[in-house]
Amino acid sequence: MVGEGFYPKSSGGRAELKRSLRSRWLQTFVALGLILVAFLIEGRAQTPIRIGQTIEGALEEGDRKMADGSYYDLYVFRGNRGQRIVVHLRSKDFQPYLTLLDENGVEILSDSGEHGHAHVRCTLAHSGRYFIRVNSVRREGKGRYQLQLLEQ
Template sequence: MKAYARLTGMIAGVALGLSMGLAPVYAQTLILQEEGALEEGDMVLPSDNSLYDEFKIEGTAGQTVVVDMKSGDFVAYLAVLDPENPANPVLGENGNVSGTNDARLEVTLPRDGTFVVIANGLDSNSRGEYTLEITLLEE
């Protein structure tokens, strides 16, 4: 089993988002950048027997989290879970982006606390290396 990832650094940047012709400015903070691999010995998702790694992150209510996963070896699949809401733990999930192996997911956190990011492949045959980046957006 893999240990939870540690914060690897903080990077500030600026992103522009368009909404009704206006361009709000968002501060971006990179809270995790990880190079990992889906390989034998990883955790197994019971629903489809696919391998996954999980990463814990801290956030506050209303904060937007963007998760990017890239792989040249398999089709990436992401989920963000709220472990304090067992009745409905999935805040968001997403698979490949525009016909690539990459996955991107953007969620708004419902509360202050700890959340779990699942780095997964599309199916039980998914094996290989990936990169994962988790960014917080704030106006």
């Protein structure tokens, strides 16, 4: 029969080949999906901030949204194990909500602040990337803010 040489007789023939092709297609699809997810996660940290830097920013339409519909900006910095940092977030336009996240996106600390000022102090547990999320306590919160990352 034509094509018999392509199907090992001891391993199930055509059915085996179909399962193998389906499995490879699924593996490729999953791998591409994981690459896309990694790209999207990596893309979220588009704004680097350095120790000692102050950034003027704004929560506005077009920014990323949290599950509750509120806007947020995300910053990334490199820290060292044992390094003591403090992050300040100030705004006259909205009540700020500040979150410090580890490189896996797990929340380390957060503060809703009061009177337009939120801050967190932390001794970093690991060397690597950390994220700072600028958000508003209220869903409709928008406006200008000042973000500052300092070493203690």
